Amino acid sequence: MMGAIRAELVKLRRSLSWAVVLFLPLMAVVTGVVNTLVSGQPPGDGWHTLWMRIVVFYGLFPLAAGVAVLASLVWRVEHRGGNWNALMGRVTSSLDIVVAKTTVTAALAAALQAVLVVGVIVAGKLVFDLPGLLPPRYLAVSVVIVVACLPLAALQSGLSMLMRSFAAPVAVALAGATVGTLLLLTRVEAPSLLLPYGLVSRATQVGTGAFADDGSVALPALGVLVAVALALTVALVAGAAVLLDRRDVR
Amino acid sequence: MSNAIITHDLKKTYGKRTVVHDLHLRVPQGCVYGFLGPNGSGKSTTMKMLLSLVRPTAGEVHVLGRPMRRSTRRELLGEIGSLIEAPPAYGHLTGAENMRLVRHLLDLDQGQVQRAVQTVRLQDHLDKRVREYSLGMRQRLGIAMALAREPRVLILDEPTNGLDPAGIEEVRDLLTRLAARGITVMVSSHLLGEIDRTASVLGILAGGRMLFQGTREQLFSRSTPDVLVDTPEPERATTLAGRWNAVRDGDRVRVPGLDHAATAHLVDRLVHERIPVHGVRREEQSLEDVFMDLTGGRGL
Ligand SMILES: Nc1ncnc2c1ncn2[C@@H]1O[C@H](COP(=O)(O)OP(=O)(O)O)[C@@H](O)[C@H]1O
Ligand SMILES: [Mg+2]
Numbered sequence: 001m002m003g004a005i006r007a008e009l010v011k012l013r014r015s016l017s018w019a020v021v022l023f024l025p026l027m028a029v030v031t032g033v034v035n036t037l038v039s040g041q042p043p044g045d046g047w048h049t050l051w052m053r054i055v056v057f058y059g060l061f062p063l064a065a066g067v068a069v070l071a072s073l074v075w076r077v078e079h080r081g082g083n084w085n086a087l088m089g090r091v092t093s094s095l096d097i098v099v100a101k102t103t104v105t106a107a108l109a110a111a112l113q114a115v116l117v118v119g120v121i122v123a124g125k126l127v128f129d130l131p132g133l134l135p136p137r138y139l140a141v142s143v144v145i146v147v148a149c150l151p152l153a154a155l156q157s158g159l160s161m162l163m164r165s166f167a168a169p170v171a172v173a174l175a176g177a178t179v180g181t182l183l184l185l186t187r188v189e190a191p192s193l194l195l196p197y198g199l200v201s202r203a204t205q206v207g208t209g210a211f212a213d214d215g216s217v218a219l220p221a222l223g224v225l226v227a228v229a230l231a232l233t234v235a236l237v238a239g240a241a242v243l244l245d246r247r248d249v250r
Numbered sequence: 251m252s253n254a255i256i257t258h259d260l261k262k263t264y265g266k267r268t269v270v271h272d273l274h275l276r277v278p279q280g281c282v283y284g285f286l287g288p289n290g291s292g293k294s295t296t297m298k299m300l301l302s303l304v305r306p307t308a309g310e311v312h313v314l315g316r317p318m319r320r321s322t323r324r325e326l327l328g329e330i331g332s333l334i335e336a337p338p339a340y341g342h343l344t345g346a347e348n349m350r351l352v353r354h355l356l357d358l359d360q361g362q363v364q365r366a367v368q369t370v371r372l373q374d375h376l377d378k379r380v381r382e383y384s385l386g387m388r389q390r391l392g393i394a395m396a397l398a399r400e401p402r403v404l405i406l407d408e409p410t411n412g413l414d415p416a417g418i419e420e421v422r423d424l425l426t427r428l429a430a431r432g433i434t435v436m437v438s439s440h441l442l443g444e445i446d447r448t449a450s451v452l453g454i455l456a457g458g459r460m461l462f463q464g465t466r467e468q469l470f471s472r473s474t475p476d477v478l479v480d481t482p483e484p485e486r487a488t489t490l491a492g493r494w495n496a497v498r499d500g501d502r503v504r505v506p507g508l509d510h511a512a513t514a515h516l517v518d519r520l521v522h523e524r525i526p527v528h529g530v531r532r533e534e535q536s537l538e539d540v541f542m543d544l545t546g547g548r549g550l
Pocket of ligand 2: 293294295335407408
């Protein structure tokens with residue numbers, strides 16, 4: 001399994017993925033900053049307001065779309081030429097293939113979050129001259145967001161595995177994010193958490209008081225998010241591995 | 251001689267169309283097996299079933315004495331190198347990066363990778379991106395990727411497709427060297443000439459059915475080459491040999507389908523009629539001619 005993951009890391013060289021990892025969070029930061037400047041309302045509650053304006057919006061659509069694009073990029077090369085035949089014609093098991101692809105997609109999603117955090121800090125210091133640094137609670141929330149991206153990465157990786165089209169899985173992600181947002185708006189939390197799109201959105205809202213969030217960063221609530229994320233990931237990876245193993249090449 | 255690959259009643263149906271019919275493949279160990287057939291005859295589909303990339307509608311595949319199924323494939327695939335339909339490789343990576351990726355994936359050592367690259371003579375082009383490779387280089391890289399694990403069986407689907415004559419010659423030479431090392435090589439082509447002389451055993455597929463399977467000698471012995479008579483009086487000789495369907499062919503007389511006894515009889519008649527005979531011989535046959543015979547003149 002380590003071999004399969006190392007092979008995936010080699011494939012990331014010169015990949016377009018890095019551009020996505022850099023630009024998507026920066027776009028979110030710039031959008032949040034511009035909106036704040038245009039509205040003429042400075043971030044009243046300092047870092048907290050800035051985080052909410054940037055990260056909550058980012059968590060509603062851009063994050064799901066970004067992970068979907070990354071998963072499509074990760075699988076795109078396999079759908080070309082004789083690569084699929086070669087991939088399935090080697091000893092590497094279907095489970096190892098799926099785990100490696102999911103791991104790489106999830107690692108790129110974690111990189112998205114890292115760029116986002118750096119972007120928020122830079123914007124806070126340089127644009128709004130906020131005191132101190134980003135409160136540590138948001139670093140804890142970032143870890144939860146990264147974990148919440150695991151099932152999303154597993155799902156999108158699975159979709160991009162099954163579909164040769166680059167755009168179709170991204171369209172599914174946007175539709176899924178819409179459903180997730182609607183579920184969160186109606187404050188029916190349980191079903192929204194079982195949908196990977198709802199789960200990431202919910203994770204980006206932790207500590208902000210937006211939607212169903214109560215504004216606190218409490219360990220039990222985070223524990224539930226993490227547990228749901230891990231359970232969903234295992235189920236989605238196992239499902240994708242079974243599908244891959246059963247499928248014939250074209 | 252034992253067989254590296256055996257199939258029993260192998261069959262594949264897509265919808266209502268059967269594209270491979272009850273195939274009994276016998277690929278002897280250590281040979282180059284030429285798998286010939288026109289485009290769409292089912293070569294790729296058959297090879298995919300050998301690797302369990304596609305599940306057969308019916309029938310069985312045995313590779314190196316073990317059944318090849320979905321449940322057993324990963325273990326068996328370790329003994330098989332393959333290149334199906336198009337060469338693999340990631341265009342945005344260099345040749346060296348592609349080989350490194352295979353090394354990680356299959357847990358190989360540097361030496362194995364180096365030997366594979368040297369076998370296909372690609373060591374001087376490893377720093378170029380594969381996107382910039384010629385088709386021939388891509389085919390060779392694909393073969394190196396298939397070879398790196400030092401497989402006992404190599405399954406190559408049209409590795410000479412789209413190559414120039416020099417490239418084709420290079421692949422042929424490579425296949426011969428691999429077989430000399432004891433590797434069983436099964437190679438497909440839709441062009442007879444591309445694997446003519448390289449393959450010692452041939453399987454000829456048309457419309458999903460095996461028309462012939464056996465050695466080159468067996469194939470040649472199935473058809474009788476024309477008898478050619480050199481004579482300064484071809485007109486008279488042709489008339490004389492009319493009852494054997496002789497035709498005049500320039501300064502010669504060509505008589506098809508003649509067995510040994512009939513040939514002796516013909517010569518006897520010519521001598522009896524005092525027609526000077528300068529030479530009598532069998533026409534040298536190419537695989538192409540034999541194949542024409544086999545398919546009733548349709549060719550590949
Ligand atoms: N996945 C598929 N679905 C439907 N028909 C297929 C599929 N794969 C191959 N075929 C058909 O099977 C026949 C044999 O194809 P193939 O094995 O690729 O032939 P070859 O490799 O000899 O050119 C063709 O007519 C092709 O259209
Ligand atoms: Mg083919």
